[in-house]
Amino acid sequence: MDLYNMPGSPSTRAIMMTAKALGVEYNSKFLNTFAGEQLNPEFVKINPQHTIPTLVDHGFVIWETRAIVTYLVEQYGEPDSSLYPNNPQKRAVINQRLYFDMGTLYDSFAKYYFPLLRTGKPGSQEALEKCNTAFELLNTFLEGQDYVAGSELTVADIVILATVSTTELLPNFDFGKYPNVERWYKNAQKVTPGWSENLEKIQGFASLCRTRRYTLQIFNMPQLDLYNMPLGPTSRAIQMIAKAVGVKLNSKFINTMEGDQLKPEFVKINPQHTIPTLVDDGFVIWESRAIAVYLVEKYGKPDSSLYPNDPQKRALINQRLYFDMSTYDALSKYLYPLFRTGKLGDQETLDKFNTSMEFLNTFLEGQDFVAGKELTVADIVLLATVSATQVIAFDLAKFPNVERWYKNAPNVVPGWAENLKTLEEAKKFFDEKVAELNK
Known part of the structure; x- marks a missing residue:
């Protein structure tokens, strides 16, 4: 099983932690998207949308992080795994949280904070407000419960944890405004398989960002x-x-x-x-x-x-x-x-x-x-x-x-x-x- 990915990215770390939870091993194939490697013909032949991460499992090709994590559980998890159980209502809530991560939480976080990596400045005030709203919604979802989609750890927790843990790259991110998120975040670190590796990848990525050569050549995208x-x-x-x-x-x-x-x-x-x-x-x-x-x-x-x-x-x-x-x-x-x-x-x-x-x-x-x-x-x-x-x-x-x-x-x-x-x-x-x- 090959995973084409950019190590350190939230999408890759989500799959890494899910694989760890399932005891699944994969071959990590690094694609430097900043250098355009996702556009190489041999990769476009695998994934015509040329996005990462992309999983190739004995000839079966699937991309989009959230589709990959649910596939891994259904293919390699225990029957009726609590990570993505068979119950339609439980799955519906998990799926809702996965779509929330993609369309609201991760999207708003990336639009406000990721410009810091390219330009040294965050996104617009409007982008910040959308990010704050997303965290407020997550805080509401976690009112009175330890997990984002029910009473047990699911792939929704793992994916959202990959997004939220990206705050480790940022100086002085204030979780105090979101007490339920802060409580969940501390607990998720204890119960999620692969957390230490997740943190290690973030720290490695942060170190890479601090190097002048990488910052100038990769994050400062040309105009x-x-x-x-x-x-x-x-x-x-x-x-x-x-x-x-x-x-x-x-x-x-x-x-x-x-x-x-x-x-x-x-x-x-x-x-x-x-x-x-x-x-x-x-x-x-x-x-x-x-x-x-x-x-x-x-x-x-x-x-x-x-x-x-x-x-x-x-x-x-x-x-x-x-x-x-x-x-x-x-x-x-x-x-x-x-x-x-x-x-x-x-x-x-x-x-x-x-x-x-x-x-x-x-x-x-x-x-x-x-x-x-x-x-x-x-x-x-x-x-x-x-x-x-x-x-x-x-x-x-x-x-x-x-x-x-x-x-x-x-x-x-x-x-x-x-x-x-x-x-x-x-x-x-x-x-x-x-x-x-x-x-």
Whole structure:
């Protein structure tokens, strides 16, 4: 049994304590979500929602903490275990408390306190008020009883204990305002299997947070502004690269058809006034392929397979990126006249694009990726370009290696589903524009 997790997180600690209560052992597989490891193709294949924790039990895959803990009890606990008994009414109360933890307690706690780990400052006053309300509700649930969902320890206590014990990370959290919670919390530490390991994980996580390198590189999430036109292949390429390395982009729409790129405020950022343009904490870079490489080098894992350190591998990737520039140029000259005239480009421009596709077909002979044995930024950038052919009636079957590579994209490219959704919007936009021009 494998548990893909981020040690120290409340969700992982809840499962750890539940497993301890049941005497179940598992293989802990660490996924660093801050480094984007949950987006690795091999994990997305296991869990397409790419969330952790994720449990794999002899081929059976399940994710979401609360679903995992109830599964573990039903699969490995004693018959009618008090942790999650068979009685429908008892289960209903336990389930209510589990949903309360997910939607109210943990959610509000995370929104107010977790920003401390990234920025050194808590969330808004509104977030604090919601957190206080959640603890007040928990305090009410515990009025006159020792456990959150009845007269015995259940998985609801364990899950909520994992959430509440995260206060150990915080200086001077005041339990005095919630006397029933404070009483329950002290007792839960005595009766919950795995409490000492839970506390150890919290302390280890706290120590990790205090290191300057970890704080700067992991908790201080980057603020990245991407000036772009989302429907364009170059912008879609950057969106997929960002997904692959686990960074979020603040998308700033630049409507080039309305001349937004020529406005003084944008020209001041990028005197060449081209998109996409990335602004990373004051550092400005444009040209999609340069942005793609930058994102991997700055935010990817060390020696990332997307753009590895080996000079020969990089050279091949770079060659394919420069090749994409000429391929994109040929496609755009054939495709984009639709915007202006309602008709595609001439036969000469189509021939140039077909020639590029023939070259790409040759590059892919006998291999699954365009620049080696693994997915790289070259694949993602070229896929963004080639996927634009879905807007028009273009037959990829003429290029069987390209078609095979393209069909494999959903299995290996983070953000591919979002790319296809944007393509659907692009096709609708194209169709409406063509209909308007051809009236």
